[in-house]
Amino acid sequence: MQKLELKGVNKHFGDLLVLTNINLTIEEGEFAAIVGPSGCGKSTILRMLAGLEEASEGQVLANGQPITKPDPRRTLIFQEHALYPWRTVEQNVGFGMELAKEPKDERKKRIDEILEKVGLDGFQKYYPHQLSGGMRQRASIARALVLNPEVLLLDEPYGALDAITRLAMQNELIRLWRGTGKTVLLITHDIDEAVYLADSIYVMSPRPGHFIQTLHADMARPRNRNGQKFVELRQKIMDNLDIGSYSI
Amino acid sequence: MSTQDTQSLTEDISGTSSEASPGKRGKPSLWNKSWPYLAAVGSLLVVWEIGALIENKPFILPDVVQTVPRFFQSFSDAEFMNGVWRSMYRLAVGYPVACLLGALLGLLAGVSRTFAVYLRSLISILQSIPPITWVPFLLLLLGFGDTVIIAVITIASFFPMALSVMNGTEGVNKTHLELARVFGANRMQLLTKVFGPESLPAFITGAQVSFGNAWRSLIASEMVGGASIGLGKYLSYHGEIADMKGVMISIIVIGGIAALLDHVVLERIKRKLLHYRYVSGSGGKK
Numbered sequence A: 001m002q003k004l005e006l007k008g009v010n011k012h013f014g015d016l017l018v019l020t021n022i023n024l025t026i027e028e029g030e031f032a033a034i035v036g037p038s039g040c041g042k043s044t045i046l047r048m049l050a051g052l053e054e055a056s057e058g059q060v061l062a063n064g065q066p067i068t069k070p071d072p073r074r075t076l077i078f079q080e081h082a083l084y085p086w087r088t089v090e091q092n093v094g095f096g097m098e099l100a101k102e103p104k105d106e107r108k109k110r111i112d113e114i115l116e117k118v119g120l121d122g123f124q125k126y127y128p129h130q131l132s133g134g135m136r137q138r139a140s141i142a143r144a145l146v147l148n149p150e151v152l153l154l155d156e157p158y159g160a161l162d163a164i165t166r167l168a169m170q171n172e173l174i175r176l177w178r179g180t181g182k183t184v185l186l187i188t189h190d191i192d193e194a195v196y197l198a199d200s201i202y203v204m205s206p207r208p209g210h211f212i213q214t215l216h217a218d219m220a221r222p223r224n225r226n227g228q229k230f231v232e233l234r235q236k237i238m239d240n241l242d243i244g245s246y247s248i
Numbered sequence B: 001m002s003t004q005d006t007q008s009l010t011e012d013i014s015g016t017s018s019e020a021s022p023g024k025r026g027k028p029s030l031w032n033k034s035w036p037y038l039a040a041v042g043s044l045l046v047v048w049e050i051g052a053l054i055e056n057k058p059f060i061l062p063d064v065v066q067t068v069p070r071f072f073q074s075f076s077d078a079e080f081m082n083g084v085w086r087s088m089y090r091l092a093v094g095y096p097v098a099c100l101l102g103a104l105l106g107l108l109a110g111v112s113r114t115f116a117v118y119l120r121s122l123i124s125i126l127q128s129i130p131p132i133t134w135v136p137f138l139l140l141l142l143g144f145g146d147t148v149i150i151a152v153i154t155i156a157s158f159f160p161m162a163l164s165v166m167n168g169t170e171g172v173n174k175t176h177l178e179l180a181r182v183f184g185a186n187r188m189q190l191l192t193k194v195f196g197p198e199s200l201p202a203f204i205t206g207a208q209v210s211f212g213n214a215w216r217s218l219i220a221s222e223m224v225g226g227a228s229i230g231l232g233k234y235l236s237y238h239g240e241i242a243d244m245k246g247v248m249i250s251i252i253v254i255g256g257i258a259a260l261l262d263h264v265v266l267e268r269i270k271r272k273l274l275h276y277r278y279v280s281g282s283g284g285k286k
């Protein structure tokens, strides 16, 4: 399993400074979340951890080793589901194993297992356009989980879903993650989602993004969204994001 | 799994009413699919028949009924059939060459910005020159024979393919590529598993547009003297000797072959290759 670290990371795209002095440590098996306004560089952090983007300054490490390129042991689940429209659900889910040239029957077995787990059993032969938004995101999560990665990087995975589906998916994510020891980093702009799911929550400022505050949600799961601790934590985050109260 | 099971399962799982709409049950019958084509053909025949009745000079415009027997005789007419086969042969060489050339140029343009600009200017020049204007020039250059016509077909039909492929490679979804990289794809796998399937629709569109260009320029260049045998030559020769039935059946066969190849052969290939696009609703095969 992997411990993820960013040390003194700056990132600019040309003249645009996106991230400044980012320090982050996510322990093995920890569930961390980053909340912050749109455009503050959340996806950029995730993409650096996925090996798709390099830091301009500072270090991006997994178990103390610099991350220089993508690695299937650290999978990224994209904002949009990004399923391949020309592949069926099972072909999409088996994509990683196909790239690794795993034997066909082994692939089939693991695909069926994971589809069962995410509740997509029976949809093996469907194409993405035949599925609802929630089902597509489930397939996309199955595609990552089937490789049994050590790290899951989720970029606003439920941002495009309706509120009810989103809550259901959050519960499923916890169920799938618990007891696996996987390190998870979830990006979200949904404060409740972060408080409901994560062990530690990083609150980000608008661009150039940096962490304003780190919070620990020491609450047993399943969490009560209206519990006192939950409400307090939510308020703290909103205060930090300057949306806690308003004046007319 | 029956339709209803699928439908209710869909809703159970997503917890909301699914976006996937129930597709139409069963395949549309052959009649449903083909009546618009038949209507198009029928209306052309009706216009022709009315024209012939008004004109009332069979040696200038024979009517449908008079032409039908000649149509069937033509299948055993060596001059006509040799022409048809010769034209088909030229198409069978020129069209694939054009598609291949177009695809290669389009892919190159997808890789190199500079080459893309070069190719676009080249195409805009070639596009403005009617393909048959190359015939006299090519006759001098290559001599009388199939090569001239094959060359015209290639010039006339490589560029829709090139343009389409160029646009297709530009349009490859960045997230799709990154996703493959995250999952450990090497360069070759990026090419075969993402670039390939993602730009396949562009290849097919290009091939379809190219086909129209190829066929029209083939017939036209045969007509203007690029060949001694061929469907176009048969048409122009029989026009000169005032055999109007011969002219009419040539036109019918020219249109018929094109329609058959385009709407039946190419369309089938397209539906086969882009199978995923034609699966509708949540009613895909279980």
Ligand SMILES: Nc1ncnc2c1ncn2[C@@H]1O[C@H](COP(=O)(O)OP(=O)(O)O)[C@@H](O)[C@H]1O
Binding pocket: A013, A016, A018, A037, A038, A039, A040, A041, A042, A043, A044, A045, A207
């Ligand atoms: N490849 C890139 N080139 C230039 N600018 C980029 C690139 N990727 C992201 N940006 C910019 O960086 C900023 C942060 O982007 P992102 O990390 O996607 O934000 P978030 O995910 O928090 O909404 C945005 O202003 C965006 O326009």
Ligand SMILES: [Mg+2]
Binding pocket: A042, A043, A044, A079, A155
């Ligand atoms: Mg983002």
